[in-house]
Amino acid sequence: MFFSSYFMRVRVVSSVTIILLLLGMMTARVDLQTQAAPLAAHDWLPSTPPHWPVVLQTQKTSRQVVAHGVETYSETFNTVEGPEYASMLDVDLSSKNIRLGVVQANEQLLNPGEAVSSMANRTHALAGINGDFFEMKGSGDPINMEMINGQLIQSPGDYAILGVKKNGQVTMNHETFSGMITTGSANHVLTSINRYDGARHDGLTLITPMLGDMTVTNDTVVLLQPAQDSTSAQPHYMVQAIKTDLTKLNKLTKDTQALVGGGTAAIWLSTNLHVGDTITLTQQISPDNDLVQAIGGGPILLKDGRFYTDPQAPNPGDTNVQNPLTAVGIMQDGKQAIFVTFDGRKAGITQSRGLTRPQMAGYLLSLGAYQAMVFDGGGSTEMVARLPGREKVSVLNTPSDGHERLVANSLFVYSTETQSGSEALLAG
DSSP: OOHHHHHHHHHHHHHHHHHHHHHHHHOOOOOOOOOOOOOSOOOSSSBBBSSSSEEEEEEEOEEEEEETTTTEEEEEETTTTTEEEEEEEEEEETTTTEEEEEEEEGGOOSSSBBOOOHHHHTOOOEEEEOOBBBBEHHHHHHEOEEEETTTEOOOSSOOOOOETTSSSSSEEEEEEEEEEETTEEEEEEOOOOTTTTTTTTTTTEEEOOEEEEOOSSOEEEEEEETTTTOOSSSSSEEEEEEEESOEEEOOOOOOOOOEEOOTTHHHHHHHHTTTTEEEEEEEEEEEEEEEEEEEEEEOOOEETTOOOOSSSSSSGTTTOOOOOOEEEEEESSSSSSEEEEOTTTBBBBBBBBBBBBHHHHHHHHHHTTTEEEEEGGGGEEEEEEEOTTOOEEEEEOOOOTSOOOOOSSOOOOOOOOOOOOOOOOEEO
């Protein structure tokens, strides 16, 4: 009897020890800083993306067809550290039915304040995500480059930009701006476009109606209108007025633009320009001067199928902080895009924890993305889609603020089809 109970106790202790060892193995974080592939799945576990805690279980919904070339689904991951919830858009960039477009909130850069769903419904988008970081406690304008249908709305800043070329190719690069104003034999470097602080420190900026109301401080303002011989390839402008005493520049009318110069640039404007003069404007974006759409974000997460440490990352202190995140990945052939949002901050019924930027990189790499970058996250993270049978878009994720945040701009998917979707469901 003694030996029997003794061996039973040994057997129980051994079983408990084995279970504890297994749990210890599972709770260990996956250290894959140099690994470019997911943790291999065991018979009893799904695969774990690089940089993630061990994934215990996944559940994916069936795909819904938003339009030919656009599908949406969601996926839940139960990890040893808690749940993660992803909303997904698969976009066929090779489809002639599909195009990507950028929308500026309320059609002005300063104090724009519009929700992603409102922008989508206003422009009849099929689906999309929030875009650039913006001045939340100030002017509300996006911090980086913006281009819409070939028109440069705002010149580049320091961070990464998603661009769409004329041939439909999607780029993820850091872009720079160069420009020149010429009148007769005199010329001056154009510092920026629609950057209200661009006139500081001897700068010269071009202001368009997209900016909105602007405060002016000790600057020279030259009001311009298109000259009769002006073309999109070589724009010419006629000087309508020169102002040196303005404290506020109201939103310009449709056909009016303005040069605003500070310091030595203000002196150059006053010295070299006169009412009735004609000026020529040249501008260039490098390295991608053939973009037709562009929206800011960052950092770049993947480059050429490898993890990439972007030296110019917005809010670098957030790199290893779990947050709601928005990202786009592009496959190696450039024909497919993945739009993804992860809920975070335990918002809503999903109680999703959110991802770090390296975890988002690992997830997109596990899906086969070759290039990838993130956009504004936190309470701004949002994905919308016009689901089958609906006239307006639905918010697919759970914004962590408990409601849609008013943001600066968005990246959307558009279609030439008259109907947005299909009632058919594809197997997930």
